[in-house]
Amino acid sequence: MNEELRALYQEVIIDHGRHPRNFKKLEEPSCCQEGYNPLCGDRLTLYLKVDHNKIIDASFEGVGCAISMASTSLMIERIKNIPIIEAQQLFEAFHLLVTEPSPTVKTLEYLGKLTVLGGVRDFPTRIKCATLGWHALKAGLDNAASEQRVSTE
Amino acid sequence: MNEELRALYQEVIIDHGRHPRNFKKLEEPSCCQEGYNPLCGDRLTLYLKVDHNKIIDASFEGVGCAISMASTSLMIERIKNIPIIEAQQLFEAFHLLVTEPSPTVKTLEYLGKLTVLGGVRDFPTRIKCATLGWHALKAGLDNAASEQRVSTE
Amino acid sequence: MSLISSFPIMSSSCNPAQNTIDWTALRSDFPLLSQQAHNKQLAYLDNAATTQKPNAVIEAIAHYYRVDNANVHRGVYELSERATQSYEATRNKVQNFLNAWSREEIIFVRGATEAINLVAQSYARPALKPGDEILISAMEHHSNIVPWQMVCKKTGAQLAIIPINDSAEIMLERYQQLLNEKTRLVAVTHVSNALGSINPVQQMITMAHEKEIPVLLDGAQAAAHLSVDVQALDCDFYTFSSHKAYGPTGVGVLYGKKRHLDAMEPYQGGGDMISSVRFEHTEYNSLPYKFEAGTPNIAGVVGFGAALDYLSAVGFDNIVQREQQLLDYATLKLQAISGLHIIGRAKNKASIISFVLDCAHSHDISTILDHQGVAIRAGHHCAMPVMERFNVPATARASMAFYNNEADIDQLVRGLAQVFKLFS
């Protein structure tokens, strides 16, 4: 098996792809956001519970390839119990990870376990898979923020 | 000047092109038929006076290239005072003249002066010019015939 | 002629009778197939998406631009006349290819998609009333769904769907029931791109015509793999794309019966499709030009002519026989793999195999196969309702052309072994 392929399909990814964590509906979520990739038909729903600008719980459901399932599963592990603003920074960092030819050491350290998805860089057609859950996160947080603004104004 | 060109633009054609005969409106025609070549915009109106299945007078008006003007002018000279059925045979013969690689001697003899238009064979884009008046004749006679049928039934 | 002499099967045998084809030599007519992908010999198995082009086609296009290029239908000079003749010669070839009654029934468009849209807008839209029905099947490509949805939205007509059974075959009894006095048109695919099913179109047309309902066939997946005779079928419209028939991109064909085309409104307005233009009033040109507004894809149509010549030199008897061999071989090999499920098991099938694996999503399969030099398609194949019908998010699809061989299929099978290694 070739190296690029092994770098893409690391153990962790195969594992999370097969057994995604927090794979369920959330009771009373603050927001539930659909993510959809028309190219391949991957579709997921991300549930977020937000309180005082912090993500206190998250989960997802859906169908998709190993990359999109694993990426979302790993994302949720990481964003639980962090402030919205940090989740947004993570989004940016993750985006750099999968699109920049050589992400900085700082980015890599910041992303920690999420760096297992770096291998997708060499598979341009698969970047959308790796970022599907993340785009749902961003949209969900934006919506949540604008709703909060609406409700507090 | 090249031979094919000389064969196309014979004196007679240049002459009839410049001074078309019977170039006028006809008083009380039995039929007046438009002929139109969308390719180049050539447009003519053919007037026919028919009596007892015979063309007793004909004329035309219009604008067009030397070939279409000369061809129509020469046609009219020839079809005056002949039975409709013979005009229809002439149409067929003329069609052979300008499209067949080598028309028979019989055809050529039958067409007489009209054979000056044979040079158009080597100019496929100009065949429509040479046949414009003739198509108007055919359509006019067909219409006249069907009208007569209508009126006698 | 140079195009013919560069065609290997012609030099070895002038009579394209069955079994005389040297398929290995023929493969070398397709320059793309000799490339390496990821350091492996390329096994191109995505022919339902688009086919590769023989040298004769590539050369015909280049030759057109180097020697004959001019605008068509309007020039008096020789160059333009030559361009017009090569363009129009392809119309005659298509007429023969489909056995159409008249060359005027052949309209050149961009592809199957545009052909269907043309019929939707110029034939259906002016005629449809609220409550009318367009009948399509549950195995249509989006190109044979969305144009009808758009026209339904504008007119208040409705889509009705012919169901398919678990083997991916049209349910003919249900079809019979669905044909009713509200049905204005049946539009079905001749061969399904996602399932491979060859539909019983002859029978379906007879059934529709008994109720005087016209039928459009989407031949995108059929025209290059079966011999099509529109007069024998008696279909009202037939549509397909050059790029799926070894020809250039950007060319497609709409065949329509003359009496339909004559009665239809033009689709686009512009040069060539008119007879005279005044600001007050415009007269349209005669068939087929009424539907070919503007400068057409001249070079593409000329190249398409070369593709049709190539196809007829190979011969449909040979093509069908060879592709069925490949289908049988691939089916045998794939169904022997446990954990692999073929989606689409119609009795009559073209050389298209859709499948899913228990252990891996089609997208992952395709990525891994690509690294083994195997090009297949993964996804919904522009047929989302088919995915819903079979309750899968997506499938992997291998589709074969006559230039494929058993080695390509073996390479696919070896590639799948890698998928299993990684995923189970």
Added chain:
Amino acid sequence: MSLISSFPIMSSSCNPAQNTIDWTALRSDFPLLSQQAHNKQLAYLDNAATTQKPNAVIEAIAHYYRVDNANVHRGVYELSERATQSYEATRNKVQNFLNAWSREEIIFVRGATEAINLVAQSYARPALKPGDEILISAMEHHSNIVPWQMVCKKTGAQLAIIPINDSAEIMLERYQQLLNEKTRLVAVTHVSNALGSINPVQQMITMAHEKEIPVLLDGAQAAAHLSVDVQALDCDFYTFSSHKAYGPTGVGVLYGKKRHLDAMEPYQGGGDMISSVRFEHTEYNSLPYKFEAGTPNIAGVVGFGAALDYLSAVGFDNIVQREQQLLDYATLKLQAISGLHIIGRAKNKASIISFVLDCAHSHDISTILDHQGVAIRAGHHCAMPVMERFNVPATARASMAFYNNEADIDQLVRGLAQVFKLFS
């Protein structure tokens, strides 16, 4: 890269500054121009109908088919990714070429004609009411008349016509009066194909925008001969054809401001233009794909990219200067001929000269010139209303590209001498 190294002006000079172009060397980039016609060197002077293609374009198409051919946007495998990238790279090139704000504003179609029809059907038709007006000029090509007539017929809207003066210039005061509260769209040609006039489009757009009326420019004759900046012009739509800009047939561009395109209905339905399809409901894809249903003319678009590279290497400053030289030379020579009348004497002219002779019809002129190796167009140039305006049945038209030279024009003049010999 091979495409660049086969480009002579690049090897002689990397900086396409004015006067550094070796026009003679450049002519040899166009293989068709070296042919003989009727035993004479060909003088191709019908560039307004279509332009010849440089080797770089012909090679780009062949290379695409030999090496990169696959369907776009949907494949996971590398070949398909490569096809998609070459296709989409051209979109970026067009964006730069027109200086559009976003690549999403560039829609690939078959040609200028289809681009205008798309706007007529998807933008105008749903919005027009009886009594509304579409304003066009008296010098439009049929492609910018008939689509509007068709849409007027469907909606009860009307065409209004901006008159032109005897020099073939738009009458701006009349234009100002015609812009009124019923005007929904102005659609004018940037450069007239029959008369050569370059219209004062910047001013016309400003005048229309003062009344909040959007403007479509038909750039078919402009895009390859002037430098176009859609943001500076602030036009709402811009349309042109690849085949008139040294690129392949079957490709055209619709530029539209994003907010218009976003608000518009899709034009054709099918693959690629949708985001999800259910029988009950379909969601459309985002720009630009919403307007690109079905498999596009991939090879054509790739070849068009090579044409744009070629054009930018030559440089518009050089092109404009050279073509004006040729126009001046030809005008001088032709107006010296007694019995010859130039139709279209606008102050601002592109390198197009329409003329009539007292002694001969344009059709006869063209036939005789063809036999002298000179290819010009004769007829109404798909602009019948222009013929009516100037009260001529047809004109002869010589139209020049930068690869033409003074010898071509001399050959035309010698050819005309033969016409006089025969006809007077």
